[in-house]
Amino acid sequence: MLLVSASIGLYGCSSLPAVVPDLAVRHTPVQLEGAKGTLSVTQSKAVLAKLAASGQGSDILQRHLALEEAIAGSPLTTGNDVKLxxxxxxxYQAMYAAIESAQDHINMETYILEDDEVGQRFAEALMAKQRAGVQVNLIYDSVGTLGTPAEFFQKLADSGIALLEFNPVNPLTAGKDWSINQRDHRKLLIVDGRTAFLGGINISSVYSGGSFSKRAHSAQSDGLAWRDTDIQVTGPVVAELQKMFLQGWEKQKGAAAVARNYFPKPQAAGNYVVRAIAAAPDEAYSQIYGTLISAINNAETSVQITNAYFAPDPQLLEALQAAAKRGVKVTLILPSKTDSWLIFHAGRGFYTALLQAGVKIYERHGVILHAKTALIDGVWVTIGSTNLDWRSFLHNYELNAVVLGAGFASQVQAMFDKDLAKSDEITLEKWQNRALDLRFKEGFARIWSYWL
Structure with a gap:
């Protein structure tokens, strides 16, 4: 870790902020946003009381709500429906159906968009809606689509789709604010301002196989299926996601978005309480990072994390260790196979410290794990694009949703248990007896943790 710190100092890079403990101390009543605007304190208390009554005690839920309110800049909204x-x-099936139903506009943001079977199917669906008069706006990351031919995007542009290449790799087309290290890692699809999808899934055929089948293989005959998680949301929170998309479009200085009804009158769609949280490297700190650290620091019973790329900074490492030491059951499901050699071994370099603190570590077998989820105290869930590494917290534009309440949390718990059943436990004794070559790889990879 000293080498990592030295490299950070050498290059004069930014560091992750300390999450001030006082942020958890807040006595102002939590107020919710609904379809008709801000709820009164009394109305908000009634919603939260009903939410708490469905599962865990209200004290745990109220604690998490209070600390979130102190950190996140986006409103907590009620009246949402969330589908895991x-x-x-x-x-993809749910996305295709939503695209097919579009009447006014489609806003899409992705890191990877490949020119393969899945990418072409999305392209055809989007072009068909554009030809039908539905405005399609697409943001794609320049690095994430390096392997996608220019002809693929030209075909989309020719159909009338508005395209925005995020931070172009070519400095001649990027302008004076060129920053190749800052990438758009968000995955977001919004249809008519009423339905949204977000999570970890890119647009690629590697995701075309189901990961829970007996033989989980992707479209590539010799490849493993990719295990990932998204959510589909409807209700008032979609307007917050829409703001985040349009702000990103404006920040990249794309052509003015074609006028459409991007913010239809909000309608209640369900009973879930949701907060959308975006993070960008040019902000004072990552709200996603701050919210997660505070949730772990205030966890009372359990912390259950599934994450694809795990290379924690010192504060996240300390938060996980401290939670386990104070009696919280901390369980991590991490990959056993990966598409990133360096980040895989960098993360494994932290296993000993975590295991010694009492953290339970499992590695998911038979798939490429790409999910990014956390479940805390049976009431607090976050799902999105954010990995637990320096890149996500410092260099990437990321997007997560926090869903509160035991109802949705129980679904995530069932999913976690299902993954746990297909994972191998890493015990301290087993890990201390690992091969010398693995130790060397871990040490080498950790040098580059900040840059991965």
């Missing part, structure tokens, strides 16, 4: 989507097939 596991793996590519289910997620």
């Amino acid at each position: 989507l596991q793996d590519g097939p289910a997620t």
Whole structure:
């Protein structure tokens, strides 16, 4: 870790902020946003009381609400419906259906958009809606689409779709604010300002296989299926996601978005309380990072994390260790196979310290784990694009949603248990007896943790 710190100092880079403990101390009543605007304190208390009554005690829920309110800059909204989507097939099917139903506009943001079977199907669906008079606006990351031919995007542009290449790799087309290290890692699809999808899934055929089948293989005959998680949301929170998309479009200085009804009158769609949280490297600190650290620091019973790329900074590492030491059951499900050699071994370099603190570590077998989820105290869930590494917290534009209440949390718990059943536990004794070559790889990879 000293080498990592030295490299940070050498290059004069920014560091992750300390989350001030006082942020958890807040006595102002939590107020919710609904379809008709801000709820009164009394109305908000009634919603939260009903939410708490469905599962865990109200004191745990209120504590998490209070600390979130102190950190996140986006409103806590009620009246939402949230659908949990596991793996590519289910997620893509729901996305296709939403695209097909579009009447006014489609806003899409993705890191990877490949020119393969899945990418082409999305392209055809989007072009068909554009030809039908539905305005399609697409943001794609320049690095994430390096392997996608220019002809693919030209075809989309020719159909009338508005395209925005995020931070172009070519400095001649990027302008004076060129920053190749800042990437758009968000995954977001919004249809008519009423339905939104977000999570970890890119647009690629590697996600075309289900990860829970007996033989979980992707479209590539010799490849493993990719295990990922998304959510589909409807209700007032979609307007917050829409703001985040349009702000990103404006920040990248794209052509003015074609006028459409981007903010239809909000309608209640369900009973879930949701907060959308975006993070960007040019902000004072990552609200996603701050919210997660505070949730872990204030956890009372359990912390259950599933994450694809795990290379924690010192504060996150300390938060996980401290939670386990004070009696919180901390369980991590991490990959056993990966598409990133360096980040995989960098993360494994922290296993000993975590295991010694009492953290339970499992590695998911039979798939490429790409999900990014956390479940805390049976009431607090976050799902999104954010990995637990320096890149996500410092260099990437990321997007997560926090869903509160035991109802949705129980679904995530069932998903976590299902993954746990297909994972191998890493015990301290087993880990201390690992091969010398693995130790060397871990040490080498940790040098580069900040940059991965």
